[in-house]
Amino acid sequence: MNNNPLLQPFIERFAESDQEIRVFYAPGRVNLIGDHTDHCGGLVFPCAIDRGTTMLIRKRSDNVVKLASMNFELMASLAPDELEHKYGDNWINYVLGVISQFRQKGVETTGFECLFSGDIPNGGGLSSSASLEVVTAFSLNQMFNGGFGEVELVKMALAAENDFVGVNCGIMDQYAIAMAQKDHAMMLDCNTLECTQTPLKLDGYTIVIVNSNQRRDLVDSKYNERFEECQQATREIKQQLDVQQLAEVTIDQLNEHMNVFSSESIAKRAKHVITEHNRVRDAVAALNKNDLDTLGRLMIESHKSMSEDFEASTDIIDTLIDISLDTPGVIGARMTGGGFGGCTVTLVADSQVTNFIESVGRSYRESCGLTADFYPTKSDNGMREITA
Secondary structure, eight states: OOOOHHHHHEEEEOOOOOSSSEEEEEEEEEESSSSSSSSGGGGEEEEEEEEEEEEEEESSSSSEEEEEESSSSEEEEEOOOGTTTSSSSHHHHHHHHHHHHHHTTOOOOOOEEEEEEEEEEETTSSSHHHHHHHHHHHHHHHHTOOOOOHHHHHHHHHHHIIIIOOOOSSSSSHHHHHHOOTEEEEEEEETTEEEEEEEEOOEEEEEEEEEOOOOOOTTSSSHHHHHHHHHHHHHHHTSSSSSSSGGGGGGGHHHHTGGSSSSHHHHHHHHHHHHHHHHHHHHHHHHHOOOHHHHHHHHHHHHHHHHTTTTOHHHHHHHHHHHHHHSSSEEEEHHHHHHHHSSSEEEEGGHEEEEEEEHHHHHHHHHOOOOOOEEEBBBBSSSSSOOO
């Protein structure tokens, strides 16, 4: 702990104390395929990445909660009666949402101070917010003897985002960040929470995340609108089929009942969710067979569906994908995350990664006037306490 570079900044903000400082960590995640299926009960295929959120936390002798971040200047010092209300429109609300969940379950977590530090691009679609929620939930459970299991903590972190922050996301981000295993990606059924850890054998290829730096903000974007459209599609298809979730509908059933949808937009949203659900299953099968070409093709098909059917891409992201796919050594590329900007995920031959970064960076800057950031990425383990 004495070697932790965050120790001095923590003391500078909160002063010395005899109380123990503990360190917790939660990674970000990248979804290899399966976007906007989680809130429809479908399959997803994410893995944790080697970027995340570190949290230093120490108990206080009073009931005040003090929050600070290395990434933002804003700090907060909150009395217990201030914890149930939003604190403006900023990162602090993700923490307050988790505290609220503990309180609702009868666990009082007041009287602590914490410092966060993250290297996940904010607003990039790599789940910086879910990483913050999960590390908070995990640490408070440990610090205050909450006694909650891992899945319950995942659900509490999700409720913080849904109910307190106001984003209608599904469970994928929080689950992947909590439960990830290094060198694996997980096929998660977001309806049953059945999870299969799949070895991430990418012999000769590297996952490269590209941050377009076209910032996205889920609350202010059309994310919630897409969520509502999917709910509408579910209500309409249930008039003809005995299903509870949109992802339960087969492709044959979708084709047979396309006329049930009230608009072309609703039909297109349903088409994306149902075909994407099936692409996840096909992608996992391809990876298990070491068929990386098929995996890459499915990623390309996924992006086309996100762009044309779900209409969650942007002209800038589509341009970045086109540039990437025209670059030697690339077998698959797609946007990742909620959409409307953010990051792409690309499979690049190991021998071409340096050229990919230089070539795509140059062409993207010339075409879009933005400077992309590149992150060759390895998978990681999920939430944990750092004791060394």
